[in-house]
Amino acid sequence: MQKRLILLVGICLFFVPGFLFGAGKEATTPKKFTTPVVTLNRAEVANYWGYWFYGAKNEVTRGKPGSNGAPLSLHFIFDIKNPNPYPVAMESMNFTVAFEDFDINTVGSSEVMWIPAGKTNQLRIPAMFDVQQSFLSLGVASGQQLQEKKLNAHDLLEKWWTTIPDFSFPVQVKEGSAVFKADKTTGVAAFSASYPK
Numbered sequence: 001m002q003k004r005l006i007l008l009v010g011i012c013l014f015f016v017p018g019f020l021f022g023a024g025k026e027a028t029t030p031k032k033f034t035t036p037v038v039t040l041n042r043a044e045v046a047n048y049w050g051y052w053f054y055g056a057k058n059e060v061t062r063g064k065p066g067s068n069g070a071p072l073s074l075h076f077i078f079d080i081k082n083p084n085p086y087p088v089a090m091e092s093m094n095f096t097v098a099f100e101d102f103d104i105n106t107v108g109s110s111e112v113m114w115i116p117a118g119k120t121n122q123l124r125i126p127a128m129f130d131v132q133q134s135f136l137s138l139g140v141a142s143g144q145q146l147q148e149k150k151l152n153a154h155d156l157l158e159k160w161w162t163t164i165p166d167f168s169f170p171v172q173v174k175e176g177s178a179v180f181k182a183d184k185t186t187g188v189a190a191f192s193a194s195y196p197k
Contacts, residue, residue: 069131
């Protein structure tokens with residue numbers, strides 16, 4: 001009799017916790033997983049130093065001469081909505097930044113962020129630009145586009161750098177992708193946006 005009682009208690013101790021902790025927990029399956037939604041809330045000028053550029057032939061007071069230009073720091077703030085009834089991890093996010101449809105830089109974040117069930121998190125991603133790097137990006141990524149529109153790269157850069165505090169031209173987030181995971185299920189959200197809207 002005592003052996004049966006010990007066996008019964010052992011079985012209860014083994015199975016009851018599994019039922020208690022497993023009850024109400026929804027399994028994550030590809031059919032039930034809904035990829036979270038990524039939207040651009042806004043863009044902000046984080047740091048601004050005006051517009052300036054000097055070439056490699058210019059004399060410098062200190063340091064080495066080179067082609068250098070004003071830096072520009074922007075922040076992109078995204079809303080990330082998790083429609084699932086369980087938490088989801090965002091593992092990475094990448095996107096291209098364009099000024100008036102000209103690709104300037106690709107930025108992203110590889111910080112893991114958990115989004116609670118049915119909630120929306122915000123993520124701020126900083127992006128750093130400078131006149132020389134943007135000039136080179138324009139030449140490589142948009143050289144033909146500049147020629148077709150008969151535009152001068154330095155004229156465009158000066159316009160962008162001097163009017164960005166008011167966002168007087170569209171700043172685009174293009175070819176965006178965010179990778180989400182829940183248990184063994186992975187989903188990728190594609191996104192694009194323009195600011196101001």
